[in-house]
Amino acid sequence: MAHxxxxxxxxxxSKLWTPTGxxxxxxxxxxxxxxxxxxSGFLRQAHSGVFHLLPxxxxxxxxxxxxxxxxxxxxxxxxxxxxxxxxEALWRQSGRYSANSELLRITDRRExxxxxxxxxxEEITALVASMVHSYKDLPLRLYQVGRKYRDExxxxxxxxxxxxxxxxxxxxxxxxxxxxxxxxxxxxxxxxAIFNDLKLPYLVADADSGNMGGKLSHEYHFPSPKGEDNVWxxxxxxYVANEELAEKAPMPHDPAALGTPYIFQGISTDHQTRxxxxxxRPSIPLPSxxxxxxxxxxxxxxxxxxxRALAEQxxxxxxxxxxxxxxxxxxxxxxxxxxxxxxxxxxxDPSSTHDITATTPGSRCPKCAxxxxxxxxxxxxxxxxxxxxxYSAPLNALVALQDGKTREHMHMGCHGIxxxxxxxxxxxxxxxxxxxxxxxxxxxxxVVVLSAPKGEEVGDAEEVYDALGGDVVLDDRVDKGLGxxxxxxxxxxxxxxxxxxxxxxxxxxxxxxxxxxxxxRDVGLGEVREVVEGLLGEL
Numbered sequence: 001m002a003h004x005x006x007x008x009x010x011x012x013x014s015k016l017w018t019p020t021g022x023x024x025x026x027x028x029x030x031x032x033x034x035x036x037x038x039x040s041g042f043l044r045q046a047h048s049g050v051f052h053l054l055p056x057x058x059x060x061x062x063x064x065x066x067x068x069x070x071x072x073x074x075x076x077x078x079x080x081x082x083x084x085x086x087x088e089a090l091w092r093q094s095g096r097y098s099a100n101s102e103l104l105r106i107t108d109r110r111e112x113x114x115x116x117x118x119x120x121x122e123e124i125t126a127l128v129a130s131m132v133h134s135y136k137d138l139p140l141r142l143y144q145v146g147r148k149y150r151d152e153x154x155x156x157x158x159x160x161x162x163x164x165x166x167x168x169x170x171x172x173x174x175x176x177x178x179x180x181x182x183x184x185x186x187x188x189x190x191x192x193a194i195f196n197d198l199k200l201p202y203l204v205a206d207a208d209s210g211n212m213g214g215k216l217s218h219e220y221h222f223p224s225p226k227g228e229d230n231v232w233x234x235x236x237x238x239y240v241a242n243e244e245l246a247e248k249a250p251m252p253h254d255p256a257a258l259g260t261p262y263i264f265q266g267i268s269t270d271h272q273t274r275x276x277x278x279x280x281r282p283s284i285p286l287p288s289x290x291x292x293x294x295x296x297x298x299x300x301x302x303x304x305x306x307x308r309a310l311a312e313q314x315x316x317x318x319x320x321x322x323x324x325x326x327x328x329x330x331x332x333x334x335x336x337x338x339x340x341x342x343x344x345x346x347x348x349d350p351s352s353t354h355d356i357t358a359t360t361p362g363s364r365c366p367k368c369a370x371x372x373x374x375x376x377x378x379x380x381x382x383x384x385x386x387x388x389x390x391y392s393a394p395l396n397a398l399v400a401l402q403d404g405k406t407r408e409h410m411h412m413g414c415h416g417i418x419x420x421x422x423x424x425x426x427x428x429x430x431x432x433x434x435x436x437x438x439x440x441x442x443x444x445x446x447v448v449v450l451s452a453p454k455g456e457e458v459g460d461a462e463e464v465y466d467a468l469g470g471d472v473v474l475d476d477r478v479d480k481g482l483g484x485x486x487x488x489x490x491x492x493x494x495x496x497x498x499x500x501x502x503x504x505x506x507x508x509x510x511x512x513x514x515x516x517x518x519x520x521r522d523v524g525l526g527e528v529r530e531v532v533e534g535l536l537g538e539l
Contacts, residue, residue, distance in 0.1 A: 011473040016055050033428040034158030036436050040491045049155025049163035059444040060423055065145050068168050071190040077141035082120050088113035090122040094394050102151045116149035121391050124171045129397035135175040143170035159424030166419040173410045180411035184386045187415045197441050205231050208244040216386035221378035222425045231378045236371030244304040249364035251347040261348050267329055269316040278344040279357050302358050309343050309354045379425045387412040436493030437516055440539040443495050445473040450485045451500040453478045461500050468529050495539050496532050
């Protein structure tokens with residue numbers, strides 16, 4: 001005889017492991033957003049830069065994944081799951097392997113040269129190359145949400161800079177460059193929809209592709225004083241760029257007004273090429289230092305622009321050298337050096353195209369006539385890259401074209417979203433003195449129902465829970481008082497809190513609270529669902 005199992009479908013905090021660390025900061029703990037994530041029971045640190053997600057944290061991550069899934073499916077992407085283990089051989093084949101990089105290595109008994117993947121361009125390209133051989137199989141869009149690894153030298157700021165992190169990466173394959181660019185724009189539209197659903201301010205900046213390759217990329221940032229990136233934007237037009245690509249309008253060329261230029265000398269990384277850098281004389285004196293000569297020179301020279309200018313000469317500037325060693329090397333016989341390379345700012349030399357002076361707040365926008373540039377500290381949370389054939393060429397990912405004779409390398413794109421980084425960034429952006437504050441889209445629960453641990457309110461709370469429906473959790477813990485539960489609800493950061501207190505006992509009214517909207521009102525049971533849904537709609 002079969003027996004049915006009776007279950008209570010309500011979400012109950014007594015059934016959900018929420019090991020809060022106490023409502024006061026622990027000894028030596030700063031009361032910042034990462035500390036709040038720990039105290040409110042979202043995560044725990046296992047090792048430096050490595051974290052365990054607890055049930056509340058996993059609910060946030062799962063909701064973020066579901067949001068990403070929705071928009072990835074909207075552009076025809078299929079979800080996969082690649083192994084976290086890759087090999088040095090593939091990275092050597094693509095040209096990205098470096099013994100001094102942030103790759104985490106695994107040594108097995110055969111010393112096989114395994115790595116823990118920080119990203120999967122090599123693996124996905126090799127996989128697709130082995131299975132896709134005709135243009136008829138394209139376009140192909142594959143994505144995954146999984147753990148990635150980085151040998152971070154100095155893990156910091158909790159989930160914002162960790163050794164192990166969750167990331168969504170989408171890889172796209174097309175048969176032509178034009179089709180790949182159309183795919184790139186469709187992915188950008190999906191990313192815009194994802195960040196719009198979070199209801200948080202964000203910036204989309206033109207970006208440098210770096211060692212990922214390709215010539216087109218965009219970064220997505222949350223403005224935050226905790227950010228490690230500088231994003232420049234115009235006061236009048238839509239120009240936004242990260243510090244590596246930021247440009248400014250040229251200064252009028254007037255040598256008399258500029259005065260005697262300042263000449264700085266450097267040396268290439270192989271210490272064989274003298275580099276002469278000429279910039280307008282700054283309005284404030286250059287610092288004199290016996291330490292790193294490039295530490296403060298960046299106040300006057302845009303090192304990113306200088307690096308791009310020197311790349312045209314196939315030379316890398318040594319910016320890690322100390323001042324004493326630099327002076328010694330430059331004092332040696334000129335026989336040691338090839339002909340010096342001279343880079344002059346375009347305000348000094350009309351024939352120069354190089355803008356190598358530092359961009360400063362108030363610099364003129366390069367895209368419009370009236371705008372001024374300003375800089376914002378920001379946290380990068382996503383990045384899109386148009387790769388072209390950067391990986392398909394070295395990894396021989398070819399498809400036969402329509403004529404049946406021509407074979408061409410697939411045109412690729414890769415597009416990442418830092419899932420765990422978004423969790424840390426959102427916690428940072430929306431936390432206050434009372435606790436966390438989650439957007440509705442990724443809150444662990446949208447609503448919490450609280451009551452005193454004893455008395456008739458316990459059963460009544462279940463009635464209110466049932467009346468609300470939706471994504472609600474019932475705080476039915478019997479060892480905590482109502483005041484403690486209220487403070488804990490603020491600490492966890494539920495969007496809406498429904499309280500059965502004195503108003504319920506006296507008038508059968510619950511108190512509905514929404515901290516982000518500064519709402520606190522008493523409502524009857526018959527209208528509580530409508531009121532709560534209205535608040536959630538505003539969020």
